[in-house]
Amino acid sequence: MSSEEKRAWVLGGVTALILALAQTGYFWIANTIYLGFILSAAVGSLARVCAYRYGLPGRRAW
Numbered sequence: 001m002s003s004e005e006k007r008a009w010v011l012g013g014v015t016a017l018i019l020a021l022a023q024t025g026y027f028w029i030a031n032t033i034y035l036g037f038i039l040s041a042a043v044g045s046l047a048r049v050c051a052y053r054y055g056l057p058g059r060r061a062w
Contacts, residue, residue: 008043012036 016032 008040009036012039 012033012035015036016029019029019032
């Protein structure tokens with residue numbers, strides 16, 4: 001799991017926690033957690049595509 005994916009998970013979790021503390025509806029809390037998972041998957045996929053396309057920073061081709 002890349003650091004970008006972890007950030008998306010943490011952002012979704014913290015936002016859901018804030019919504020729970022504010023006593024919003026379960027619907028919004030669940031959708032926030034789901035959005036965190038979706039963002040994590042999208043950012044991870046984009047990072048993989050960029051890594052395959054352009055290579056990893058600091059790595060030299062042989």
